[in-house]
Amino acid sequence: MEYRRLGRCGLKVSEVCLGTMTFGHGTEENEAARIVGTALDAGVIFFDTADGYSNGASEVMLGRALGARRHEAIIATKVFNPMGTGPNDSGMSRRHIMNAVEGSLRRLGTDYVDLYYIHHVDVQTPLEEMLRAFDDLVRHGKIRYTACSNYEAWRLMEALWTSDSKGLARFEAYQPQYSLVVRDIEEELVPVCGLKGLGMVVWSPLAGGYLSGKYRPGERAVAGSRSAENWAFPTRYFHPQHEAILAELVAVAVTLGRSPAQVALRWVLEQPQVASAIVGARTAEQLTDSLACTGWELPQATRERLDAVSALPRRYPRSMEDGMAARRDQAVRLTQPSRA
Template sequence: MMKYKSLGNTGLYVSELTLGTMTFDKEGGSYSGMIGATGQELATKMVSLALDAGINIFDTANVYSSGESEIMLGKALGDKRKDVLIATKVYSTMTTGPNDLGTSRLAIMREVEASLKRLGTDYIDLYQVHSFDATTPLEETLKALDDLVHQGKVRYIGLSNFSAWQIAKADGLAKLLGTEKFCSVQAYYSLVGRELEREIIPASMDLGLGTLIYSPLAGGFLSGKYTRDGEASGRRANFEFPPVEKEQGFDVVDKLKEIAESKNASVAQISLAWLLHKQGVTSVIVGARKEEQLIDNLGATDIALSDEEINQLDEVSALQPEYPQYFPPQNRGESLFSRFQND
């Protein structure tokens, strides 16, 4: 059964699964050879399946399929648009002019109008900065986004692919300027990609930001199709992203298969269920190229993992400690290095 969580420190509630629409593209479109293309008929069917399952948030971006993803999502939602939340993004563009890329005021104002037109709506529920723009002052970006909120074209703002210090800086600047604050972080997280546990998740939780998790199956690596004996054809054959340390990754897949078999579930479902059990996760973005893939992913909400099973998956996928995390917690009066000394 679908659960709903508040998105950070807002009154907005989102389903624990989000439908990602990166695969929404016409046949022969810009993404069809790399990621796959659903076509409009299948895209509409997937949106209907998601709605029936209780999903209330749909994620896209201005550049997905060169804009086709937004167009197809808008058509698929139709008169259901008022009942759901649309999240899209701004940063990249399909053109190469000197002022096209990034999150300047000029770019944001241009791109929001284009996204609204493609989506067939007059407002965007969650407008996300797709990447940190090192060439534009954050003050300019925040003030432009704040204007969009006051104009009613955007309801909430989020960010994606920011490092922890960038997230903290953006939050602090918004408070200082009195502008709209980012309420969410969209970031990569999976059993073979746990780096955001180092700083991004702690920063998000400390600042009260929600999290939308993308590539939870690591581009299909955690679907069960990829083994030491050989890799099945699929998205990773053409687009090996996110990167995976395969030796540890195959150990993770072995453990997933063991748990999946004990629960009569798929490897993908266990991978998603692990994320749904993790602290700091608000919603997990699932996407698919085929109807049966989406149906399988939706079943993850019914999977309950025991503490022992979660611990087993945590252990096999554990990160190597990095500075300064490898220093153990100290008690008052205790030497910083005392716990590393031999008895």
């Protein structure tokens, strides 16, 4: 297992982060304990949950599974989703943040969270209000680092500017969706994270199981999987040529003697700015297969094949400006007029 620095901060995380969204939704407590134990024994120290996962059950099950090994773990959780029926039981108001973190700490059985995310965009709460609440939680020792998920590039930049200009704790990580079939973040968000020193912790690197090896091009449901329960991969986000990408992934995996899941995860882990990839599992055996994405590298030719088949069309303004550096370098130097 490789351990990587999370952006510009001093925290190091395992390159594989165990996602626990299935805990309480397809994975019962005994199996959750097996999965967490398998992860820890393999060197995984990074665990991702959210208060809204199974209405808090995911946090409860993760906390119990870690038990006395809590000190080995980096725990990330999130705030935004409804945790009650009241008008202030969701969103990113100061009131909800302060209430939500206490609930997460209680369910997790810990007195601090290592990484606390804004889970979704809240257009009804000023950025400064939520950032000041996060800053207070850092100062009180209830959270160690702050982060956000699913922000557009402009909103992320505005949040970073607000934190820097007001002297508040600033985001150290960003959590986007990213996989071979969802590469949209490369246009704007990856450059922002590189410029500002944020570590990317990516979700759905297997595209909701689409790239796991269970499916073949044209298949939409497999017995015993989430797709059979209508809880499947979010195809509305996928590359228009996602079936061709899947076919190439399967072919590459056969050539390398690896599972499609291992190859898809390896591709993500070798991308710039990615500190860790969140890998979920319903069973310990599924996790064991995914963990074999560590300890090796894709051959360059293989990476180029996957890059090519999954590349997105260049969009304006980048499509117009791509060649401008070369144009500048090749410009003819005009002769200065002589002075009589």
